[in-house]
Amino acid sequence: MSNAISFSNVTKTFSGRNAVTAVKDLSFDIAQGDYVCILGRTGCGKSTTVNMLLGIEKPSRGTIGVLGLDPYRQFNDLRGEIGCIFQSDRLLPWRTAIGNVRVPLEIIGRAEATLPEDAKSLLERVGLAGFEDAYPHELSGGMRQRVALARALVSDPAVLLADEAFSHLDEVTGARLRTEFRELAKERGKTVLHITHSIDEAITLSDRVLVFGRPGHVVADLRLDQSAGSRESEEIRNEIFNAIEASVSGALAA
Amino acid sequence: MANIEVQSRRPLAGDTIGEHAGAPVWTRLSQQFGRVNVEGTLVLLALVLAWQLASLYYPPILFPSLERIGKALVDMLGSATAVGAIVTTYVRILLALAVGFAVATAFGIAAGMVRTVERATIPLIEVMQGIPAVCWIIFAILWFRDMEARTAFVVIITTIPSFFYQARDGVLSISGELWDMVRSLRPSLAKLIRILIVPALLPSLLTGWRINIGNGTRVTIMAELLGGVSGIGYQLRVSQEMFRMDRAIAWTMVLVAFVVASNLALSWLEKRILGWRAARR
Numbered sequence: 260m261s262n263a264i265s266f267s268n269v270t271k272t273f274s275g276r277n278a279v280t281a282v283k284d285l286s287f288d289i290a291q292g293d294y295v296c297i298l299g300r301t302g303c304g305k306s307t308t309v310n311m312l313l314g315i316e317k318p319s320r321g322t323i324g325v326l327g328l329d330p331y332r333q334f335n336d337l338r339g340e341i342g343c344i345f346q347s348d349r350l351l352p353w354r355t356a357i358g359n360v361r362v363p364l365e366i367i368g369r370a371e372a373t374l375p376e377d378a379k380s381l382l383e384r385v386g387l388a389g390f391e392d393a394y395p396h397e398l399s400g401g402m403r404q405r406v407a408l409a410r411a412l413v414s415d416p417a418v419l420l421a422d423e424a425f426s427h428l429d430e431v432t433g434a435r436l437r438t439e440f441r442e443l444a445k446e447r448g449k450t451v452l453h454i455t456h457s458i459d460e461a462i463t464l465s466d467r468v469l470v471f472g473r474p475g476h477v478v479a480d481l482r483l484d485q486s487a488g489s490r491e492s493e494e495i496r497n498e499i500f501n502a503i504e505a506s507v508s509g510a511l512a513a
Numbered sequence: 514m515a516n517i518e519v520q521s522r523r524p525l526a527g528d529t530i531g532e533h534a535g536a537p538v539w540t541r542l543s544q545q546f547g548r549v550n551v552e553g554t555l556v557l558l559a560l561v562l563a564w565q566l567a568s569l570y571y572p573p574i575l576f577p578s579l580e581r582i583g584k585a586l587v588d589m590l591g592s593a594t595a596v597g598a599i600v601t602t603y604v605r606i607l608l609a610l611a612v613g614f615a616v617a618t619a620f621g622i623a624a625g626m627v628r629t630v631e632r633a634t635i636p637l638i639e640v641m642q643g644i645p646a647v648c649w650i651i652f653a654i655l656w657f658r659d660m661e662a663r664t665a666f667v668v669i670i671t672t673i674p675s676f677f678y679q680a681r682d683g684v685l686s687i688s689g690e691l692w693d694m695v696r697s698l699r700p701s702l703a704k705l706i707r708i709l710i711v712p713a714l715l716p717s718l719l720t721g722w723r724i725n726i727g728n729g730t731r732v733t734i735m736a737e738l739l740g741g742v743s744g745i746g747y748q749l750r751v752s753q754e755m756f757r758m759d760r761a762i763a764w765t766m767v768l769v770a771f772v773v774a775s776n777l778a779l780s781w782l783e784k785r786i787l788g789w790r791a792a793r794r
Contacts, residue, residue: 313697338699349694353712353789366700394789
């Protein structure tokens, strides 16, 4: 199976008076259709990795590929191919729910009739039937994040990114949205890169977990079996925990 | 499937009858009359009454009676010359404002988006802002022979700074999160402007118009007064030369009415296009 996402020796340094290296020699590949979670402590370059994948940050060194294209240099060629759900909903306050979902379609200039699901059906899918004309300030946090989820899916992108997308929601809403997100992504064969702080979230959702050390590099690459029992899950959980702890100890010793 | 809950509207001041029980009598009266600003209306009425009293003790050249002012206003509005002067002045103001708005907003947006443009334009805008309107009027009288060119130049040049700053600050105040969200979708520049920048700027741009309608009116009248041969400013000069305070007051009322009507039109526009913002308050 070909790779949907590839990082090869990528380094990102933010210049300035206090130059900071957020990502260092980062290398990993993600096959098409895989659901991969990136886990790591705060400041390990997870969000920088997402920004480089989105093409809004340029890597200082190394190469990044999304569907075989460089997301920074071939920025426009990936139009409509990457959907992203951010930590906050990032809805445009002057647009209604359906208006927000349609933003990607207006940008790529694609008619709704050519899509597997139009904006209205997607809002129904995420449980917002009847709220199409509501403005963001009229919706709860969970509902706004559902709109953001519909917006990420509407252009039928090949790659989905989720940057701590469900971390600020209450436990019940977060769990529901996580499950719905995974179901929708799997059903449509999307490649997902999901950034999270939560080991449990990563174990529940992903086919594979990449544990990041600081500055951003892979310290553990674990494949998961979603049909595994609780004992195996517990073992994986411990393995992830140990990898994170080892990366912390390593960073402290350095 | 969904955990649906809708946030209820925040209660607005005055939602509850009797909320101001124990408040000053003016506030209670204000509540009774709904949206009428009772306090402000009473102050204006007191001023009108004081004027009428003054007209009983001073000559009409200083304080003409309300009746005399009313008659001058009716006579004026019935004459083709006066209507022509009103139309001339307002067409001048609105056209010059439209040009100033277009130029300044384009540069303001560019300055908000590109640091180099901002660095190149800010010193010029600051110099423009520092020059008093009356100096621009003198320059315009010396530079341009044509009256229309003089007025347009002065209105455009004096309104550019505030339109520019409103646009630039509006762009700078768009949250980085919204920028990144829209940019990650890879829009063309035209779509970025249409989908993100213009809607985000609308409140600032409307504020710019509110400020500049008053500014534009003042500057146009000054330009007409000092170097004009037509328009309301010119008519004011004629009134002054003829010692007709009643006509000068009547012309001033026309000017105030224009600014008030313009603000009402802007408020109506604001309600239509910024309804989402009003509902959030």
